[in-house]
Amino acid sequence: MPVEIPKDTWPGAVRTVTLGATPAEGGTRTRTVTVGGEKSMPYLSFENPMPNKPVVAAEIRELRPEDWSKILLEAWGSVMDDPAQWAKAAEAAGAEMIVLALSATGKDGKPATPEKAVASVKAVLSATGLPLAVFGPGQAELDNTLLVAVAEASKGERLLLGICEDKNYRTIVATAMANGHLVSARTPMDVNLAKQLNILISDMGFPLDRVLMDPTTGALGYGIEYGFSAMERLRLAALQGDAMTQQPMLVTPGFEAWKTKEAKVGEGVPETWGDWSRRGLNWEVLTAIALLESCADILVLRHPESIRQVKQAILELMAA
């Protein structure tokens, strides 16, 4: 019996966003990363093949993050002491872009300065040809000071700057505008708030094809379903033609999964939780795959093995 497959057709599409710039384009990257462009819900090739596959990013820090799970510290080892080396190792592990999260204080315990931040960014840009995202330490004033300096020093590289939130976005957007960079706009698992922030950024005259949405998601077991559904709703709105939801989405399963007890703690936990290091890894991978299914375009991961497994899943999803 020939079955007639119902195909969805949508009036809208997700914008196409490109990060990084090669020498021909004014930067120094050996390759760029392009995401978005979807005309359908993900991986439904019978309907509308996805023009760009999702991309896996590795999160690295300026300083060895002593508060990270022991499992991550063991996985990366000594490269964590030097962001340039760490970036190289992440590239070797298969990362397709690097997310450098700047620290609030330096190794000496003194507060971060724009000069130090710029030096770290330049070191990473020299060490790897992958496109780069630079996120501030998460304190409004400091984020702004550091990111403005970084943006000016790396003009032409088409960095992704973050994190823009409704309570602090103007300075970051302004410097991205002036220096040819992109921004990541984060909102707390809410479709309307995501739209609102895009509107605010667009009202500044910033082109929306240089904006990524970060809808925030919890980890598996810690609220993932809220992010999962916010993402599906945002993507459906985009396909229905809502211009303020048509950005590709960036998610941070590394950050979310590795702060859970399941990933951080190996002792004094129920025996039924199983092997600690495999459990920690599973927490990140399973969170990431669930988000792939809910339309993630860029996934920021921490464990080298997660990078491998998630890339493998993406390959298999794209080959329908």
Added chain:
Amino acid sequence: MALSGIQIYKLLPHTNCKECGFPTCLAFAMKLAAKQVELSACPYVTPESKAQLAESAAPPIRLVSLKADGHEAKAGNEVVLYRHEKTFYNRPGLFVKVSDSLEIEALKSQVSLANAFAVNYVGIELSLDGFAVESTSSDPLKFAAAVQAIRQVTKLPLILINRTPGVLAEGLKHLAGENPLLYAADSANWEAMADLAKTSSASLVVAASSLDELADLTEKIKARDVENLVLHPEAKTLGQELVLNTQIRRLAVKKNFRPLGFPTLAFPKTPSAAVQAITKYAGFIVLDQFTPELVYPLLVLRQNIYTDPQKPIQVQPGLYEINTPRPEDPVLVTTNFSITYFSVANEVEGSGLPAWLLVTDAEGMSVLTAWAAGKFDAERIAKSVRSFNVAEKVSRKRLVIPGHVAVLSGELEEELPGWEIRVGPREAVDIPAFMKMAL
């Protein structure tokens, strides 16, 4: 997709006899469409019309239930493609596969271990739903011995796996009175498999690599009076599996396409495939092996995705006691979202340190979300302190608020004169260290 009043009217006798209690057949049809009356009120509706009306009233995806001695694993009755449209209703059953090629004692010990597995997640106990027994030997007696042995160590529902009906029949002899699942009917064996399912009250998986073939087989099998079917679209890649499962779900809920209106089964070979099965539509999921560090997160994910989005899990607001606190022990504040409450409570409990936990009504939202939404602020916390008489229970007027709402301390001091406000860590996992060193 229910029929409209007009569509129902077309199937009625059109005599306006009034014996149903309504003035016209059309009036009766409208009431029936609104489910305000039963079809049985009409004495003259034809058997053909009755059958058609029953068909359309049936849910788009049949509910298939596996039963064994008080345990049930069911799937089906889904109505949406996206959980936010309404909810996903029936959590997919999670099964672990074992083979009859294993030596009996090893088989029993593997199954016992998995059978005993239970984890607590936000106050809910999660465990496996059953086992799948595969006959790799294709020896009926060996298979039967394996099934019998497994039944000695677990009461959970079983899925029996082999393409030869005779092999499964032998295994079924040890499952009298149960409703297991047989895997699988295909284009070669469907007649004998259908008959076996019928005589043994078992549900039946139909396996094929294309939707055309699946639809063809289910129609043939339904004609033999076997209706409790489960589909296995045999995909080669993760991508193809997603496509086939999405197409089946779409055909069922959007087109009410009966030949594929059944729950699906998945055999995920990787953790990624297992995640996809849970998030994208599988009704029964069979894992190749039991590994707690994978089963635990999968059970949690299943719980998360299948939670009704309209009803976030909440706990009752109040002043909770952890590790028998005395009046001089600290008071910690948190919200009544289940995950938040259990994260905090578990940390404190696990540390052995006594504390009072003031759970504030934040409409079931987490600390950050509630604060952003204006549902967790100084006023609400102060109100909580007063309504639960915290001042009477403790000797030291000091509150520890979550690190994420540090900004509230000033305001809270104003709302609660005489109270010292301390700012705790942002993450629950850091609470014990904080309590030891900072309080």
